[in-house]
Every structure is written in C-alpha cells, then in structure tokens.
Amino acid sequence: MNASQYFRHTYATAREAFRQAAAARGLKLQSHRNPAKGAEGEGLTTDVALIGPEEARRLMIVLSGTHGAEGFCGSGIQVGWVAAAERLPADTAILMVHAINPYGFSHVRRVTEDNVDLNRNFVDHACAKPENPGYMELRDFICPKEWTEESEQRNLAALHTYALVHGMDALETAIASGQYVDPQGVFFGGLQPTWSNRTLRAILAPFAATVKHAAFIDLHTGIGPYGFGEIMSNHAARDPGHMIMQQWWGSEATYFDDGTSSSYYVVGDTQFAVNQSLPHAQIAGITLEYGTIPEKRDMMNAVRADNWLYLYGDVNSPKGRDIKAQIRAAFYQEKDDWKDMVLERGHYVMKRMLRCLGES
Numbered sequence: 001m002n003a004s005q006y007f008r009h010t011y012a013t014a015r016e017a018f019r020q021a022a023a024a025r026g027l028k029l030q031s032h033r034n035p036a037k038g039a040e041g042e043g044l045t046t047d048v049a050l051i052g053p054e055e056a057r058r059l060m061i062v063l064s065g066t067h068g069a070e071g072f073c074g075s076g077i078q079v080g081w082v083a084a085a086e087r088l089p090a091d092t093a094i095l096m097v098h099a100i101n102p103y104g105f106s107h108v109r110r111v112t113e114d115n116v117d118l119n120r121n122f123v124d125h126a127c128a129k130p131e132n133p134g135y136m137e138l139r140d141f142i143c144p145k146e147w148t149e150e151s152e153q154r155n156l157a158a159l160h161t162y163a164l165v166h167g168m169d170a171l172e173t174a175i176a177s178g179q180y181v182d183p184q185g186v187f188f189g190g191l192q193p194t195w196s197n198r199t200l201r202a203i204l205a206p207f208a209a210t211v212k213h214a215a216f217i218d219l220h221t222g223i224g225p226y227g228f229g230e231i232m233s234n235h236a237a238r239d240p241g242h243m244i245m246q247q248w249w250g251s252e253a254t255y256f257d258d259g260t261s262s263s264y265y266v267v268g269d270t271q272f273a274v275n276q277s278l279p280h281a282q283i284a285g286i287t288l289e290y291g292t293i294p295e296k297r298d299m300m301n302a303v304r305a306d307n308w309l310y311l312y313g314d315v316n317s318p319k320g321r322d323i324k325a326q327i328r329a330a331f332y333q334e335k336d337d338w339k340d341m342v343l344e345r346g347h348y349v350m351k352r353m354l355r356c357l358g359e360s
C-alpha cells in the first residue's frame with residue numbers, strides 16, 4: 001500500500017485532493033465558504049461529498065479537521081476512501097465532511113478563526129456554562145504573556161506543583177477540558193455557536209427527516225501511541241448510543257466512564273450536533289484518535305505556545321517558525337509508516353462501522 005499519495009502538506013492542496021477524488025467518482029460536491037483567510041491568503045471552505053443515495057435511511061458521517069491542525073490526517077483517510085470506491089450496503093450513504101474548521105487547518109492551529117475549540121463549542125449557549133476553576137487558578141501559567149526558556153521553566157514548575165497537589169488528571173482537566181471565560185485562552189469553548197458549528201448543523205439538516213440509523217466518526221490526532229487509532233466512544237454510559245457502541249465494538253472501543261479512554265472529560269463536542277441534527281436516528285459516534293509524538297504534555301505545551309504566538313508573537317520569526325513546527329508535529333507526522341498505519345486503521349474502522357450500520 002502507498003498511503004502517502006492521499007495525504008497533503010497544506011490545507012489548500014488537501015482540499016484540492018479531496019475535490020479531485022470526489023470529481024473522479026462523479027460525486028456532487030458542496031462547498032461552504034468560511035469568512036476568514038488562509039495562511040497563504042487563500043479562500044477557505046468546508047467541502048462535503050455524499051457517497052450513496054440522498055434518501056438513505058442509514059448514514060455514516062465522517063468528519064475531518066474539527067481541530068484544524070488535525071485535518072492533515074483526517075483528510076488523507078477521507079481522500080483514500082473516496083479513491084478506493086468501496087461498495088456500500090443497501091439503503092446506506094456516507095457523508096464526507098472535509099475540513100469543518102478550515103481556518104485552523106490552513107494555519108495549522110487547533111482553534112477556529114475566533115479562537116474557539118470547536119469540540120467544546122456545542123453546548124447550549126443560552127444556559128450556564130460548565131465551570132473550570134482549575135483553569136482560572138492556573139490561567140497565567142497556562143497562557144503567559146511572555147514565552148522564553150526561563151519563563152517556560154517557571155510556568156511548567158507551577159503546573160507541576162499543581163499536579164503534585166491535585167493529581168495529573170486534575171491538571172489535564174484544568175488545561176484541556178474546556179473553559180468558557182477566557183476568549184484569548186486555550187481550549188476556549190466560545191460564547192456563541194461559531195461558524196464551523198453552524199456549518200456542521202446546516203450540512204446535517206437535510207438528513208433530519210430520513211435517517212433512522214447513523215454512525216459518526218470524528219477524526220482526531222494528538223493522543224496515544226504513534227500511528228495507532230484509539231476508538232473512543234463519544235457516549236456516556238447513560239446515553240442510548242452507549243448500548244450500540246457495546247454491541248458494535250465491545251471492549252475494542254474505549255469509554256470515558258469506565259476509565260479506559262485516553263480522552264479528557266469533554267463537554268460540547270461534535271457528537272451533540274449529530275444527536276440534535278438527526279432526531280429520529282439511533283446513533284453510535286466515535287472519536288478516532290491517532291497518536292503522534294510520545295508525550296501528551298508536549299502536545300499540550302505546543303498548544304499553549306501556539307496560543308501565545310498568535311496573541312503576542314510573530315509567526316514569521318524564528319521562534320514563530322519553531323512553534324509552528326512543534327504544533328504540526330504534535331498533530332501530524334510526515335512519515336510514510338505513520339500514514340500507512342493511519343490509513344489502514346481508518347479504513348478498517350470505517351468498514352466495520354459500515355457493516356454494523358448495515359445490520360441495524
């Protein structure tokens with residue numbers, strides 16, 4: 001297998017590869033224009049292709065680039081699948097949503113154009129937001145105004161002390177579970193639905209009346225062993241989707257509630273949009289999370305550095321380029337063996353989801 005042919009180094013070329021693969025299969029393409037500009041001044045779109053009948057009762061949704069910089073991986077999996085042209089079960093369609101956060105993809109950032117972590121943005125914005133007191137306590141260390149080796153030593157020491165007192169999980173929750181109070185900070189869930197949130201809902205809306213069974217795969221990177229895709233259930237133990245996950249995947253998937261998942265505790269993820277958009281469907285959703293660099297803390301520190309860079313630094317300075325290289329490596333590995341593993345596992349998961357969906 002030569003998986004590398006499906007992966008691209010920039011958002012613009014990845015979008016082109018997706019569009020060409022869809023066109024080669026004669027698929028109709030829908031593009032949603034994002035208001036921001038790309039890193040090279042290019043226009044930004046989320047592109048959508050439907051494989052199979054529009055009126056299918058069974059739908060598999062495959063989403064890439066929720067966290068923009070993770071889109072390189074997701075795009076490769078999508079392009080490879082479209083090119084492979086697998087047969088579909090009867091009455092089944094696949095909705096490929098390419099680069100739901102095109103700004104983040106193009107600029108190699110996790111966040112959207114308004115500094116929102118899209119996977120924390122699907123909360124009810126009319127209600128009180130989840131609180132994160134740990135973030136408030138540590139904010140100045142997590143998101144410092146200055147970024148030097150010395151300042152970083154001090155900040156990491158303070159974070160380390162917090163972990164010694166409260167535990168590593170508490171530190172990770174403080175940094176990464178999401179916060180709704182600091183619009184300039186990391187893992188900010190937003191004060192209103194961001195463009196990508198509204199766009200995902202608009203993409204799903206035409207399927208609301210017809211879809212009775214759905215499978216959802218949100219493609220992510222940054223946590224876990226190199227090249228391995230962890231199948232993280234998106235459902236809490238009390239959710240209807242949990243039962244379906246148990247039937248489809250059993251212990252091959254990981255679950256937050258029983259402690260097997262490597263994920264943080266997250267609220268407001270993309271699964272909410274799928275659940276709300278397909279009210280008549282039974283839904284099983286996963287986050288397929290691929291490992292990149294060995295240490296989770298290096299990934300988090302790359303996110304912190306990137307946040308500092310866009311607030312106080314210069315992307316085109318040596319320090320800026322260094323930080324961009326760190327964040328790219330934290331979410332994408334430019335290596336053939338990594339891409340082979342990613343593609344093979346991704347397509348295995350898709351085939352299995354599709355078969356289970358076909359039997360439901």
Ligand SMILES: [Zn+2]
Nearest residue numbers: 067070220221
């Ligand atoms: Zn992610």
